[in-house]
Amino acid sequence: MTVILPPVPRTPAARLRWAAADGWTIARRTLTHWGRRPGETAVALLFPVLMVLMFGYLLGGGILIPGGGGYREFLMPGMFAMTMLFGIETTFAAVATDAARGVTDRFRSMPMAPSAVVTGRAAADMLHSALGLAVMTGCGLAVGWRWRGDTADAALAVALLLLLRLAFLWVGIYLGLLARGPESLAAVQLLVWPVGFLSNAFVPTGTMPGWLGTLAEWNPISAAAAAARHLFGNPGTGDSWVAEHAVTVAVAWPALLIAIFFPLSVRRYRRLSR
Amino acid sequence: MTFAVVAEGLRKRYGDTEALAGLDLAVTQGTVHGLLGPNGAGKSTAVRILTTLLRADAGRAEVAGLDVATRPAEVRHRIGLVGQHAAVDEILTGRQNLEMFGRLHHLGTRRARTRTLELLERFSLTDAADRPAGQYSGGMRRRLDLAAGMILVPPVLFLDEPTTGLDPRARTEVWDAVRALVADGTTVLLTTQYLEEADQLASRVSVIDSGHRIADGTPDELKGMIGGDRLDVTVRDPRDLPTAAAALARVATADPEVDPDTRRVSAPVRERAAALTEVVRALDDADVTAEDIAVRRPTLDEVFLQLTGRRADPDTTPRGTEVAA
Numbered sequence: 001m002t003v004i005l006p007p008v009p010r011t012p013a014a015r016l017r018w019a020a021a022d023g024w025t026i027a028r029r030t031l032t033h034w035g036r037r038p039g040e041t042a043v044a045l046l047f048p049v050l051m052v053l054m055f056g057y058l059l060g061g062g063i064l065i066p067g068g069g070g071y072r073e074f075l076m077p078g079m080f081a082m083t084m085l086f087g088i089e090t091t092f093a094a095v096a097t098d099a100a101r102g103v104t105d106r107f108r109s110m111p112m113a114p115s116a117v118v119t120g121r122a123a124a125d126m127l128h129s130a131l132g133l134a135v136m137t138g139c140g141l142a143v144g145w146r147w148r149g150d151t152a153d154a155a156l157a158v159a160l161l162l163l164l165r166l167a168f169l170w171v172g173i174y175l176g177l178l179a180r181g182p183e184s185l186a187a188v189q190l191l192v193w194p195v196g197f198l199s200n201a202f203v204p205t206g207t208m209p210g211w212l213g214t215l216a217e218w219n220p221i222s223a224a225a226a227a228a229r230h231l232f233g234n235p236g237t238g239d240s241w242v243a244e245h246a247v248t249v250a251v252a253w254p255a256l257l258i259a260i261f262f263p264l265s266v267r268r269y270r271r272l273s274r
Numbered sequence: 275m276t277f278a279v280v281a282e283g284l285r286k287r288y289g290d291t292e293a294l295a296g297l298d299l300a301v302t303q304g305t306v307h308g309l310l311g312p313n314g315a316g317k318s319t320a321v322r323i324l325t326t327l328l329r330a331d332a333g334r335a336e337v338a339g340l341d342v343a344t345r346p347a348e349v350r351h352r353i354g355l356v357g358q359h360a361a362v363d364e365i366l367t368g369r370q371n372l373e374m375f376g377r378l379h380h381l382g383t384r385r386a387r388t389r390t391l392e393l394l395e396r397f398s399l400t401d402a403a404d405r406p407a408g409q410y411s412g413g414m415r416r417r418l419d420l421a422a423g424m425i426l427v428p429p430v431l432f433l434d435e436p437t438t439g440l441d442p443r444a445r446t447e448v449w450d451a452v453r454a455l456v457a458d459g460t461t462v463l464l465t466t467q468y469l470e471e472a473d474q475l476a477s478r479v480s481v482i483d484s485g486h487r488i489a490d491g492t493p494d495e496l497k498g499m500i501g502g503d504r505l506d507v508t509v510r511d512p513r514d515l516p517t518a519a520a521a522l523a524r525v526a527t528a529d530p531e532v533d534p535d536t537r538r539v540s541a542p543v544r545e546r547a548a549a550l551t552e553v554v555r556a557l558d559d560a561d562v563t564a565e566d567i568a569v570r571r572p573t574l575d576e577v578f579l580q581l582t583g584r585r586a587d588p589d590t591t592p593r594g595t596e597v598a599a
Contacts, residue, residue, distance in 0.1 A: 008347075008348070008351065021380070025374060025377045026378075028374075029374055032366060032370060101360075102357045102358065102360075103363065105322075105327055105357055105361065106361040106423075108326075109325045109355040110350060111351040111379060112379075272327070273326075273327060273328050273329055
């Protein structure tokens with residue numbers, strides 16, 4: 001009888017190497033999915049572009065930016081933040097599908113690093129969103145959007161957007177583990193869309209009824225969009241307290257979301273074995 | 275005798291439902307052990323505890339000599355799990371699936387690749403290797419699932435209802451694969467609702483119901499438990515059924531069962547030759563034409579009925595259709 005047993009990592013360094021290798025294998029699995037379904041991947045990346053065209057050219061003509069400035073210049077940072085928000089759906093669908101199909105259980109019964117399921121997912125999804133951000137940047141440049149600040153500010157804006165995506169990663173993982181299957185995606189979309197539109201992403205909050213405007217201004221999407229507008233030197237930043245502290249709020253929101261959803265996800269994952 | 279799997283007094287409760295109520299189990303190394311019971315009997319819960327996916331509330335269990343609660347990581351090095359879902363990535367091809375699982379078992383890229391080729395060959399998937407697993411038929415997906423569960427030729431393999439939803443041809447394919455594994459020395463714990471499956475594959479069977487073991491033995495021993503052989507008489511005219519039942523009752527050790535649909539009367543008997551002679555004579559005297567008379571060993575279905583007072587599965591024929599690629 002030939003039983004091939006793999007070497008068991010004994011030192012912390014060896015364990016870390018295993019965890020990194022496993023995480024990479026899991027991430028590569030998702031990258032392979034993109035290659036195998038290029039059409040779906042392209043549609044997912046180009047969908048926000050469609051929204052830019054819709055809002056920028058069909059609806060934008062009717063929207064005035066307080067303090068002046070072109071609408072598309074205002075819209076792009078909002079669309080960057082929306083692209084991060086759409087990431088919840090990607091993460092949710094992947095996590096819920098694996099859990100429902102028994103793939104998560106198979107991973108858990110295997111001699112791999114338990115953390116790899118999550119780190120691999122995180123790496124692949126962050127890469128996906130970074131790619132989405134690059135596509136949107138290209139789209140923005142094509143429709144006349146420019147960043148007018150210095151490079152360090154622009155880099156900070158990108159970092160803040162990705163930080164928001166990282167926070168949404170944990171929201172997506174938690175919801176995916178909570179769901180009974182990928183069929184609940186429609187319910188998640190029902191959550192994602194109002195949250196996205198109840199923000200300053202498409203229109204300045206000053207145009208909304210008072211209380212709704214305040215609510216929209218405090219939305220994490222608005223915080224990221226406002227910070228990005230500020231850092232990119234784009235118009236429509238406003239002059240409320242939130243607008244003046246846009247960068248601080250754009251750090252605080254993701255930090256708060258991670259503080260809530262990271263422990264919830266870990267607890268939910270552990271509860272799989274109860 | 276060494277045991278590859280030992281469980282003592284396993285308990286697991288979900289709210290008000292007691293999934294396992296003190297399950298004992300001992301699986302001899304190098305054999306196929308059947309875990310037989312209806313839906314909700316606790317089979318899957320037992321498998322999830324033994325494969326470290328679930329923690330038991332009480333009791334202890336060892337797999338390959340290692341305690342599943344205190345040394346789960348080491349247990350995972352020695353087991354394969356093929357669960358109720360065909361847990362493969364449907365977007366990846368068969369080859370990509372196996373290479374991924376090989377890398378996750380830390381075989382290294384080259385060995386993962388050669389192992390993949392071996393497994394594809396062994397499970398007759400070489401021709402379909404580069405098609406996405408989502409396009410596989412039910413039987414092919416199950417075989418890929420089995421292959422993924424034995425990347426390392428695990429000392430202990432858990433098969434949780436491996437043929438549920440497969441058509442007869444696909445079931446036979448899975449059975450052949452399991453037999454080949456055992457020939458290589460793997461111990462298999464197999465849960466099933468299909469009594470025929472346990473009869474075909476398992477050298478020992480534990481019957482469980484409501485979370486504990488209600489019987490244990492070889493399939494023959496279990497059949498012996500309900501009174502040895504059975505005598506079946508099929509009559510040509512349904513009106514003769516009461517007469518045939520009366521003739522059988524004289525030699526039977528229990529009340530005969532009458533099935534008007536198949537025009538068959540069936541009862542357990544002790545002395546098979548004597549019983550057969552007497553029944554033939556009695557039917558002849560009563561002028562009853564028998565279409566068929568046969569002495570046979572009881573099925574596990576009848577064992578289950580006897581032990582629990584109900585059938586294992588109201589629909590004992592496998593359901594589900596094979597999706598053609």
